[in-house]
Amino acid sequence: MKFDCVVVGASCVGGMTAKAIAKAGRSVALLEEHSVPGKFNKCTALVSATGLKSIGVNYRPTVVSKIYGAVVHSPAFSFTVRRKEPVAYALDRQAFDEACVNEAVDAGAQLFLGSGARAIEKNNGGWIVKTTSKSKIFRSKVVVGADGLSSTVARALAFPPFRRFVSAWEAEYSFAQEPADKVHVFLDQAIAKGFFAWSVPVDENTARVGLATASPSSLNAGKQRLLKKLSLREGQKKGREFNYSIPLFPRAQTQKESVLLVGDAAGQVKSTTGGGIVFGGLCGIQAAGAIENYFASGVLDYESRWRKAYEKAFKMHWLLHDRVFSLPNAGLDFAFAFAKLACVPLALEKFGDMDFVFKHG
Ligand SMILES: Cc1cc2nc3c(=O)[nH]c(=O)nc-3n(C[C@H](O)[C@H](O)[C@H](O)COP(=O)(O)OP(=O)(O)OC[C@H]3O[C@@H](n4cnc5c(N)ncnc54)[C@H](O)[C@@H]3O)c2cc1C
Structure with a gap:
């Protein structure tokens, strides 16, 4: 089968990318290895309100709770950041992924389920994508790897590896957390070494509780300490439990020829939060613009396009990540005490931005 473009991976970012390519009038095949699109809810799915607006997906039917701020804890102190309007939404992630893919199909993309890409070979100035289904072979000028952390496309073309990861665990608990309209964020090296733990309200009696750490061997001990801190018992676990990893910074290269x-x-994830839905989607839209330019002029400038638009934001997140998550507990407590005196929570209420660190424009 022949297409202008093959997108490998039908989750949120693959869906958003395929939609933008199809909208520009190009033929696009969207391949998914499973029989259903999406990440099967392996995500907290807390997404900023402004970010959701910017990616142009009809996310409203997938919202499970509205978030009006955060309570941020060091081992000994805490402060609250409040907003009058919802600053973020917790989503039904599987429903959101399916919405992204449905929007791509509505725009003209052809979805092929049960079609895992297993090899990518050069062919006549383009590419052949071979899949796990022997009868399904795809030819195209451009291939987009939207196939997540263990990307087959990245491996097939020997893209440079990720520099840093965190390992995460999360489950949903029967937990009436207070306040019910804010997320709790825990910075504590004994719980989440090198990153943080969280509790995100889903409804009045349910919360997504999890942590991510730069030290995978400490994940289980951290989980037990977090549950103890929140006075949660195993019997309160409702399910939706998973372990997964998050890449923390973009690969050094995300384009090779027309792949x-x-x-x-690509590692297009905020290293302060592990959030990748908004920036992944925005970079997917940049990819579609670059592909359109390629068909019109022969120049494929995806790498420079997305870096010009967003690399500074990724670097700001990395700078903050480096400064905050490496502090020992005593340093975290000192920083929190200082932050409260210096009115940092108020500044965050006014100028903080979940995606770009600081509001701009
Ligand atoms: C614990 C945890 C919490 C998180 N919380 C948040 C959050 O609150 N907010 C946020 O913005 N982000 C969050 N993230 C990050 C977010 O989940 C990812 O950034 C996002 O899923 C990236 O989407 P994607 O479409 O690039 O990849 P994925 O969602 O991983 O999708 C990849 C798709 O490709 C398919 N695929 C893989 N290999 C192949 C193949 N060979 N052929 C065909 N198909 C293939 C997969 O089946 C899947 O459908 C979290 C991540 C974790 C682990």
């Missing part, structure tokens, strides 16, 4: 990487496959 592009987007989303987690």
Whole structure:
């Protein structure tokens, strides 16, 4: 089968990318290895309100709770950041992924389920994508890898590896957390070494509780300490439990000839939060613009396009990540005490931005 473009991976970023390519009038095949699109809810799915607006997906039917701020804890102190309007939404992630893919199909993309890409070979100035189904072989001028953390496309083309990861665990608990309209964030090296733990309200009696750490061997001990801190018992676990990894910084290269990487496959994730839905989607839209330019002028400038638009933001997140998550507990407590005196929570209420660190424009 012949297409202008093949997008490998039908989750949120693959869906957003395929939609933008199809909208520009190009034929696009969207390949998914499973029989259903999406990440099967392996995500907290807390997404900023402004970020959701910017990616142009009809996310409203997938919202499970509205978030009006955060309570941020060091081992000994805490402060609250409040907003009058919802600053973020917790989503039904599987429903959101399916919405992204449905929007791509509505725009004209052809979805092929049960079609895992297993090899990518050069062919006549383009590419052949071979899949796990022997009868399904795809030819195209451009291939986009939206196939997540363990990207087959990145491996096939020997893209440079990720520099840093965190390992995460999360489950949903029967937990009436207070306040019910804010997320709790825990910075504590004894719980989440090198990153943080969280509790995100889903409804009045349910919360997504999890942590991510730069030290995978400490994950289980951290989980037990977090549950103890929140006075949660195993019997309160409702399910939706998973372990997964998050890449923390973009690969050094995300384009080789006319093969592009987007989303987690590219490492387009905020290293302060592990959030990759908004930037993955925005970079997918940049990829579609670059592909359109390629068909019109022969120049494929995806790498420079997305870096010009967003690399500074990724670097700001990395700078903050480096400064905050490496502090020992005593340093975290000192920083929190100082932050409260210096009115940092108020500044965050006014100027903080979940995606770009500081509001701009
Ligand atoms: C614990 C945890 C919490 C998180 N919380 C948040 C959050 O609150 N907010 C946020 O913005 N982000 C969050 N993230 C990050 C977010 O989940 C990812 O950034 C996002 O899923 C990236 O989307 P993607 O489409 O690039 O990749 P994925 O969602 O991983 O999708 C990859 C798709 O490719 C398919 N695929 C893989 N290999 C192949 C193949 N060979 N052929 C065909 N198909 C293939 C997969 O089946 C899947 O459908 C979290 C991540 C974790 C682990």
